[in-house]
Amino acid sequence: MSKTMKITYTAIFAALATVLMYFEFYVPFMPPFLKVDLSGAIILIGAFILGIRSAITMTLIKDLIHATQTKTGFTGELQDFILLSILVIVSVSIYKHMRTQKGAIIGCVVGSIVMSIAGMITNYLFILPFYANVMNMPLESIWEACHSVNPYITGMETYLLVGVLPFNLIKCSIITCMTMLVYKKLSVFIKSKQTLVNKTKNSISE
Numbered sequence: 672m673s674k675t676m677k678i679t680y681t682a683i684f685a686a687l688a689t690v691l692m693y694f695e696f697y698v699p700f701m702p703p704f705l706k707v708d709l710s711g712a713i714i715l716i717g718a719f720i721l722g723i724r725s726a727i728t729m730t731l732i733k734d735l736i737h738a739t740q741t742k743t744g745f746t747g748e749l750q751d752f753i754l755l756s757i758l759v760i761v762s763v764s765i766y767k768h769m770r771t772q773k774g775a776i777i778g779c780v781v782g783s784i785v786m787s788i789a790g791m792i793t794n795y796l797f798i799l800p801f802y803a804n805v806m807n808m809p810l811e812s813i814w815e816a817c818h819s820v821n822p823y824i825t826g827m828e829t830y831l832l833v834g835v836l837p838f839n840l841i842k843c844s845i846i847t848c849m850t851m852l853v854y855k856k857l858s859v860f861i862k863s864k865q866t867l868v869n870k871t872k873n874s875i876s877e
Contacts, residue, residue, distance in 0.1 A: 677721055684717035685729040689736050692751075698841055702817040702824065702834045704743070707842045711755055712849035718759040719766060719775060719854050726759040744805030750790070750798050758786040758843065776851065783843030790839045791831040799827075 688710040695706035710733055718726030734748040741748060758779075765778035803810050810827070817824040823833045 677725060680721060681717070681725040681728055684713055684721070684725075685732040688713040688717075688729055689733040692733055692737050698838060700821045701838045701841075702813075702830065703820055704747075704816075705834065705838045707838075707845060709845070709849065711758070711842070711846040712853070714755055714759060715762065715779070715846055715850045716854050716857060718763045719850070720857065723760055723763050726763070727756050730755045730759070744802060746798050746802040746805065750793060753793055754786050754790055754839070757789050758782045758846075761785045772851070772855070775854065776847070779843070779847040779850065783840060783847060786843060787836055787839035791835050794831060794835050795827065799830075 691713060692708045692710040695708045697703065697706055714726050714729050714733075717729055730752055734752045737751075738745055738748040759782070762775075762778035762782035765781055766774050768774070769777065799810070799813070802808075803813060814824065814826055814830065817830055817834060821833060824830050
């Protein structure tokens, strides 16, 4: 794929991901401020087609745009960028060694597990403390809000194990399913466009 086409498709995927990021929905029994959006599927599809660097660029663009209207003091956008980048790097790295649908699925599964574990670590180390500080909300108030929708969440440990971990696994499962449904057809379409462009260039040079 030419550099121009790669930049063009990166911009298109970033724009689609930016729009989809505004359509969020809650997951039952999960902490109320953790919401799923489908922009990750666009990023992951773009990663398999265009590569890791392009996918991280897409993620950065959409999160910077979303940060202009943040409701989480930028913590949501920062967490999204970190976790999606991890998912992309792990998934695509595995896929590069197994360029089959099975390889893509294995990559997504391993990437989802790594991302979910990373989500707990980042929440514990800086995301949640920073969120509490920026939003002027004591951690105890956060536990109470979470406890109201899931009685098993009573503190940091249960928040991570019963809230963050299953939430990210559910989110990744949705993203992976969407990616597997769309990726192959979209990849064939983009490659056909590249072939058409190459044929046009060759005919002009002749």
